[in-house]
Amino acid sequence: MPLSIILGAGKLVSMTSLFVPAFFALFLPFCIITYALVPKKLKKYFLLVASYGFFWFVSGTLVIYLAATTLSMHYFGIWLDYTQGKMKSAMSQAEKEIKKVVKKRYITRQRYIVLMAVSLNIGVLLLLKYSKFFTVNINDLLAFMKVPLVIEIPKYLLPIGISFFTLQSLSYIFDVYRGVTKADENLFRLALFLSFFPIIVEGPICRYNQIAEELWDAKPITYRNLTLGLQRFLFGMMKKIVIADRLNPFVKVIFKDYANYEGGVIAFAAVCYTVQLYMDFSGSMDAVLGVSQIFGITVPENFKRPFFSKSISEFWKRWHITLGMWFRDYVFYPITTSGKMKKLTASARKKIGNHYGPLVAGSIALFSVWICNGLWHGSAWNFVFFGMYHFALILCGNLISPVVKSFNHRFKINPQWFFYRLLQMVRTSVLVVIGELFFRAEGLKNGLQMFRKMITDFSFSSLNTDMLVKCGVDYLDFVIAGAILIIIFIISVLNEKGIEVRETLAKKNIFLRWGVYYILILIIVIFGAYGIGYAPVDPLYAQF
């Protein structure tokens, strides 16, 4: 019998979700207890073994990709560090006149090393995740040109979280190149940074400087971290199990059989999907941050109440924050601050002014960001469309902002006025829902047809109890989801006003604190969408 079968490799694929019993009732308690029991010196090694064990359970032998990424990045990092050391030494010995030449020579060498690291890791990602997409499109093109050639469509198994750990490993190598962090000579520390089990499935995409040292420090578990971490985990579980998974059957049916429903029902399904995605992804992030907190690790927040955004640009600063920051730091600013773009900005500013001048270079960089963002989410045209849709909205927002400002000034409209801001929030949310419709649609063609139905056939005539039953839900599902959403909305408003609900609660007496924990558990147990009639739903972002 192969060893992989004996050890259960890839047998617990369902553990992609932190909310399945295999994780929260077995794996997590085992990790917490063992971590607490092992001596301080061994805690970090235990976390590393547990992280690789987690990956092994989910993806089996595909763990080789994670190990290869770690080894390659460790090697490239050390090579970069060595080259930087040589550059410093050569610079200190060089005559003043040739210092620039020496520096340029070594910078070029470093760029080649970074290029190799990027090519290798992005190459693997392209091969595993995108080769099918490219082959299908090349075959379509060949057929269109009547070339009698069909390329065989490759099939590869994707290791869990490859899009996340690839970006995380690239940020490490970029930061070493930029001098933000030093190359890590300790292979195990780097391996733990790239594999830490709570973040491996859906992120957030952490930077080396944010968590690597804290992980390696492996502090003992404290009562405060344990209870606050569990509280956050339960809150995330409530979002995912009670709201997201409850809406899933309805969303699934309407998006699959949209041709049988009117535009109004499709629009309602698009709203439900947006809520589902938000509750699913932000709930999973709550769980990730909660589990990390139990082990004393502060992982960066990935959401900041995105539906309070007044523009699409602001929305992306509050939704999947770490992905947005990754693209900003490693794509947007490097493009806009490259020599040619700076010259373009300088000359454009002189010709078309302070606002539109930088927009020329900015839009080229924005386009690059959004094509990458769309494709990062998936290898299909609807994801490319999703990226371009948001690119167009952000660009339009920038183009019309001077007009809006002068309009407001002329008609004495105060942009801080509550109803004005509310209108902006509603407008942003509507635009986001339309984007998510294309994001969820089964292909771009279906997405466009669904959107057309929303415009030309807007009615709710088929929306009744029988129809809901056919979709596998009833009105009570929406009542429960709505009631919990109201609680989440109230907490969000308080947080938005600067009242830290978790901190406030932590200061209350033990009866109130544990009362809240029990209420959360009861809500999940009583209202959770699990058991008969509900298929387990993998985290939506795990597929990316």
Added chain:
Amino acid sequence: MEKLIEILEDIQPDVDYKTCEDLIDGHYLDSLSIISLISEIEEEFDITVPAVEIIPDNFNSAKKIMAMINRLREE
């Protein structure tokens, strides 16, 4: 410092640059303003601002921007 404030006021008026300490975190300067600002200060102070320097900590106040300019001048 006065020259820097002049540049900032040209790019984004209606902000008190002498006192404001959260130009980035308070959303007074967006990414386009930053692109403009970098292009201007590079020309004015004869420096190169690499992408790695574009972090809120370097741009949150006029004082911090000036400190970054002085540091880059020395390098």
